[in-house]
Amino acid sequence: MAMKTISFLSIISFLALTLSLVIASDPSPLQDFCIGVNTPANGGLHNARAVNNAVGSNVTGVNVNNLPGLNTLGISLVRIDYGVNGQNPPHTHPRATEILVVQQGTLFVGFVSSNGDGNRLFTKTLNKGDVFVFPEGLIHFQANVGRSPAVAFAALSSQNPGVVTIANTVFGSNPPINPNVLARAFQLDPKVVIDLQNKF
Known part of the structure; x- marks a missing residue:
């Protein structure tokens, strides 16, 4: 009985080790x-x-x-x-x-x-x-x-x-982000934000 238990545990340990090695690799394309x-x-x-x-x-x-x-x-x-x-x-x-x-x-x-x-x-x-x-x-x-x-x-x-270019994305979105939102986020005057939006 003890010999069967040792053999069974050896097989389970071997399978667990093999499975963990397989799972650790990158997935196939x-x-x-x-x-x-x-x-x-x-x-x-x-x-x-x-x-x-x-x-x-x-x-x-x-x-x-x-x-x-x-x-x-x-x-x-x-x-x-x-x-x-x-x-x-x-x-x-x-x-x-x-x-x-x-x-x-x-x-x-x-x-x-x-x-x-x-x-x-x-x-x-x-x-x-x-x-x-x-x-x-x-x-x-x-x-x-x-x-x-x-x-x-x-x-x-x-x-x-x-690729997300920060200035293009923030100031050149279509439709434009509300200038008041950007003015508060960047702590700028809304007129400056509108000027930046016009450049993009």
Whole structure:
């Protein structure tokens, strides 16, 4: 009887250990991979992009929307071109952590921790080859602080990370957010809020 109990307990222990190892791994994707047959190429990321907009930067993304082969793989990539004094303004990716590497130039980068962590600002000045990580969902930015154009590449941990540009979202919503709501939130005169809304 004691031998049967020991054997039974050994088998249960082995199964429990095996099951916990299986559960600890990432879930399998819905499919092994997806090849984008007959999908037009997006032009690649080797050429500089024009930065003739108000913020002085251009973000070129490679995600599941323009490269179907990324479907279920959980990654995407962007190239960011910055003019002199250009910036990638404060924004967030609700579905992805981002790792950025500077290919050319000098960038001042940072992110802000969440409200529960005291809204602490983490910043660093990056030069060619330097790397910085922006945690998922946190507001972050990059600004070209060099005397020439800059280029960076970033990988994101989602096939479709999403992007919410803070100023565009708050002041450029359609329809506009009531100026009194924003005036109180930002502690500004409603006329200033209306002026900002007109810019976006």
